[in-house]
Amino acid sequence: MGSNIKMNTERIKGDISILANIVDQDRPLYTRRPFTGEYLKSRKWLKEEMEKAGLTVSVDAASNLIGERKGSRPELPPIMIGSHTDSVVGGGRFDGIIGVLGGIEIARQLDEQDVRLEHTLLIVDFTAEEASEFGISTIGSRGMVGNLNKEILERVNHDGITLREGLEQLGGRPSELEKEKKKNGDISLYLELHIEQGPVLEQTGHELGAVTGIVGIRRYKVTCHGQANHAGTTPMNMRADALAAASEVILSIEYVANQSYSTQIVGTVGRLFVEPNASNVVPGKVVFDFELRSLESDVLDEAIENIGQSIDSIAVKRTLDITIEPLSVSDGIIINEDVVEGVFHSCQEVGSSLRLPSGAGHDANQIASIAPVGMVFVPSQNGVSHSSDEWTDYELVTKGIQALWNTLIYFDKQFK
Ligand code: HGY
Ligand code: MN
Ligand code: MN
Numbered sequence: 001m002g003s004n005i006k007m008n009t010e011r012i013k014g015d016i017s018i019l020a021n022i023v024d025q026d027r028p029l030y031t032r033r034p035f036t037g038e039y040l041k042s043r044k045w046l047k048e049e050m051e052k053a054g055l056t057v058s059v060d061a062a063s064n065l066i067g068e069r070k071g072s073r074p075e076l077p078p079i080m081i082g083s084h085t086d087s088v089v090g091g092g093r094f095d096g097i098i099g100v101l102g103g104i105e106i107a108r109q110l111d112e113q114d115v116r117l118e119h120t121l122l123i124v125d126f127t128a129e130e131a132s133e134f135g136i137s138t139i140g141s142r143g144m145v146g147n148l149n150k151e152i153l154e155r156v157n158h159d160g161i162t163l164r165e166g167l168e169q170l171g172g173r174p175s176e177l178e179k180e181k182k183k184n185g186d187i188s189l190y191l192e193l194h195i196e197q198g199p200v201l202e203q204t205g206h207e208l209g210a211v212t213g214i215v216g217i218r219r220y221k222v223t224c225h226g227q228a229n230h231a232g233t234t235p236m237n238m239r240a241d242a243l244a245a246a247s248e249v250i251l252s253i254e255y256v257a258n259q260s261y262s263t264q265i266v267g268t269v270g271r272l273f274v275e276p277n278a279s280n281v282v283p284g285k286v287v288f289d290f291e292l293r294s295l296e297s298d299v300l301d302e303a304i305e306n307i308g309q310s311i312d313s314i315a316v317k318r319t320l321d322i323t324i325e326p327l328s329v330s331d332g333i334i335i336n337e338d339v340v341e342g343v344f345h346s347c348q349e350v351g352s353s354l355r356l357p358s359g360a361g362h363d364a365n366q367i368a369s370i371a372p373v374g375m376v377f378v379p380s381q382n383g384v385s386h387s388s389d390e391w392t393d394y395e396l397v398t399k400g401i402q403a404l405w406n407t408l409i410y411f412d413k414q415f416k
Helices: 009-021 037-052 097-112 139-144 163-169 174-180 200-204 242-257 297-317 337-348 363-367 394-414
Strands: 056-059 065-069 079-084 121-126 189-195 208-214 216-225 265-275 285-294 321-330 353-358 373-378
Touching: 009 037, 009 097, 009 394, 037 056, 037 065, 037 097, 037 121, 065 097, 079 097, 079 363, 079 394, 097 121, 097 189, 097 394, 121 139, 139 163, 139 363, 163 174, 189 363, 189 394, 200 208, 200 353, 208 337, 208 394, 216 242, 216 297, 242 265, 242 285, 242 297, 265 297, 285 297, 297 321, 337 353, 337 373, 337 394, 353 373, 363 373, 373 394
Parallel strands: 079 121, 079 189, 189 373, 208 353
Antiparallel strands: 056 065, 065 121, 208 373, 216 285, 216 321, 265 285
16 A cells, blocks of 8 residues: 555645745745744644644644544554744755645545554644754754753743743643653654755765664853953953954864764854944954754763863963853654664655665654654755755655655554
8 A cells, every 4th residue: 555645746846835935024035933923824824734634633732733633543652743844044945844744745645545544643743843042942842742841931032932932822831741741652653754954865866765863962052251342442462352262162163073983973153142243342242052963972972071171271261251051952863773674665665765864853853752753854955954945856755755655554554
């Protein structure tokens, strides 16, 4: 049954185009940040599409949008398919989006072909997977597994709303997170279709990827406390220049990430704020985020240790205070061998496939704490993502959904 049902490329193309138009017109294409008007509008459309696909739709305590199709054996824990439809600023049309739309297309096919799975199927749009102004990513999937604590819920974004209020705006019920959280055994399997966001599949000539592991991500906030002063009258040896100090710290992060470890590591500084940010004032304060990623947690521990030592010596040398605060942690995961093989053979039925790790983080990182997870990748043209240039041919997106369908049908029979 797996591969003789054909996914509808034209319909998938249409869905992607519709979502690509529900974006913030005042920001670079294709921006759809969570907790915004366009996000609420896209959620309304997704809910309608889920209902048209025969799904019973609800919003959970963490504000995730969930469509349910009952299985013939209600005693079995559901299989969940999900991803996210929020974007980074100036993000692409495929990152996360094809995983949610792929789930909806599968629900349509089950409905149209009158296929009754044994497992109940859940199709989920997870809230705010991308790094948010609350300093944390994968918010909805963290909430689903009880990984949003009080301190995080009280964080305030630039609009002055707390994360708690943001979740409520989307129909979430933060006070019920603890009661509703999913635990081990509540989900049989979580599957996610996603673009690779890197160059490997394209460069090796493969159409599909079976993901073997997903990196863990550590994010921190660094504050350099200098002294704002006159740019003309303050001699160089009397300055506490917060931006010069931050620049030295940023280069030390790059240096540490460039060292060799037992597994690959990457380090990035992508967001930085300068005060007072005037060309004739010695910067008094600089705040920036940095993140490190690796498949192995102990490699991240080693790198953080090295960065902490660099920060201490820079602070002493420049006689200013530099603080580092943890923002978020997600653990790297190695995907269960049987799941990888089930995904890989389901992909092979559709096109040339490769086993590979994910350098991007996903909602699967959070769901892995309570259930086995599997991921299907499709290629990213030129390896580009988190950019309006992000592109995957619609035929390859369709192959990805077909592979996801095959994987679902396979594990519906396997997992009892
Ligand atoms: O940042 C990531 O790895 C993902 O694209 N949110
Ligand atoms: Mn994503
Ligand atoms: Mn992303």
